[in-house]
Amino acid sequence: MERVENAARSRTQSKTHRITVTAMLSAVSAVLMFVDFSVPFMPAFIKMDVSELPALLASFSLGPVYGVAVCFIKNLINCLRTSTGCVGELCNFLLGAIFVYAAGSVYLRFHNHKSRKGAIIGSVLGALAMALLSVPLNYYLTYPIYAKLMPIDVIVGMYQAIRPSANGLLDCLVTFNMPFTFLKGMIDVILCFLIYKPLSPLLHK
Template structure:
């Protein structure tokens, strides 16, 4: 007995949503497994929570990668909020990574396409981090947590005394940090994508 195209499409969509939910949960957990890095102030932590979203973007498409970023931050907003600014910026940064990475791989489904997509996505995310942090994250933190901007800049100057002003700090520190974060997610994705491919594509 043949299966109708509509039922096949429904099953594929249901599987994709199930995988998306699973990856969103993993991504949320990974947000809490953060760690400091020596070239950044202590309040900036490294994590690999975009890794599940990148797996979704490559296996299911860019929209599903963005969905993982959205669901992860919505859960985080409900449980432990950073005045909403952290979640908003985290989502926008993740989306700016997943969209180009997933779109490039969708148009060029090869290892080279995946590498190019991940590189472009990481660069875009790093560039987007500058205006997002300058206009949203840091102004909200200053108001919500009462941390003077001079104190924040002073933490950057403790690492590199020559930097002056928030914008220069973001260009000198945060953009490279975000790029490294994206590249780390990409490397880990390439290491585990093939073993996880049957599960991601519903072949188990």
């Protein structure tokens, strides 16, 4: 009986820990989404941030579902200050969820045990999937809605101010947004590997 009670107590403590860490990482992620900045090789309305970093930490330490949860909560919080009718947040959530879920899933399943190699492969694959899917997601969802606020010709013109040979929205998304999204993901990956070990006791215990 005592063994059963101890096992139940351990499961409860583990669940409480996971919820607590998820809430903490979601709060940090929401703050990081506020701290964004423009980059010279992208139009001014596209910002760089590292708000997927806490979600990646959650995916590696708690599991991919928790990483997706951090992405969801972060964007839910940022919907309170959005100027895009939450369309930008929806796109950010979908791409971030693809990134961290792929990274965490590969990490858990790589040769049936967790390994640094599995984490690296999962992270790169996740960043690549996020970059590739950013093109259809932006082309068919995000930018058509943005076009109600700003004509597509004006949006394309902002890209052409950087690269005059840009030809149409799809070309802009492939040549600008896709590599930018991959770079953004890889910056999160590098930062994650730099801080994961020092934070590991807090994330796991």
